[in-house]
Amino acid sequence: MPSTIAYEDAVDLLDSDHKLVQKLFIQYQTFHEFGAPAEDRQKLAERICAALSVHAQIEEEIFYPAVREATGDDSLLDHAEEEHQEAKDLMARIQGLSPDDDGYDDCVTQLADAVMAHVMEERERVFLQARYSALDLRGLAVTLHERKQELKAEAGGMPELPAEKTPTQIEENV
Ligand SMILES: [Fe+2]
Numbered sequence: 151m152p153s154t155i156a157y158e159d160a161v162d163l164l165d166s167d168h169k170l171v172q173k174l175f176i177q178y179q180t181f182h183e184f185g186a187p188a189e190d191r192q193k194l195a196e197r198i199c200a201a202l203s204v205h206a207q208i209e210e211e212i213f214y215p216a217v218r219e220a221t222g223d224d225s226l227l228d229h230a231e232e233e234h235q236e237a238k239d240l241m242a243r244i245q246g247l248s249p250d251d252d253g254y255d256d257c258v259t260q261l262a263d264a265v266m267a268h269v270m271e272e273r274e275r276v277f278l279q280a281r282y283s284a285l286d287l288r289g290l291a292v293t294l295h296e297r298k299q300e301l302k303a304e305a306g307g308m309p310e311l312p313a314e315k316t317p318t319q320i321e322e323n324v
């Protein structure tokens with residue numbers, strides 16, 4: 151039986167991942183500005199990294215090869231993969247630091263900047279090319295969704311998010 155999913159097509163699924171991660175980066179920025187406890191900042195950073203890793207993997211395994219095949223635009227996809235590598239290097243740096251270290255928040259900010267720049271390019275170039283190609287984007291959404299569930303299960307689920315706090319509550323906790 152074919153899976154029923156909440157997304158219109160592959161681009162819609164991938165872009166909803168982007169929106170979620172953007173929301174988490176904005177939340178991190180608030181944590182940083184209001185000096186949230188290290189534990190909360192680390193939990194949030196770990197969740198961001200886990201979500202990004204799954205997203206990058208389904209793009210690299212399924213979406214990028216399909217777009218590469220359909221468009222023949224190797225330089226576009228090579229460039230996107232290089233940007234993924236840049237993000238992975240930053241994530242490895244974050245994971246090697248303690249949230250109390252100088253530079254931890256800066257590293258998360260650098261990751262946010264790199265990821266959001268990549269997302270803009272992906273929307274304007276990769277997604278656009280995909281939409282104009284003969285790709286079955288609806289069918290691809292199902293494949294992406296199933297692989298995403300599989301990867302999340304393999305990882306034992308996504309790391310828990312810190313409790314939602316208002317800036318005042320963050321300040322009170324310091
Ligand atoms: Fe993406």
Ligand SMILES: [Fe+2]
Nearest residue numbers: 209230268272
């Ligand atoms: Fe990407």
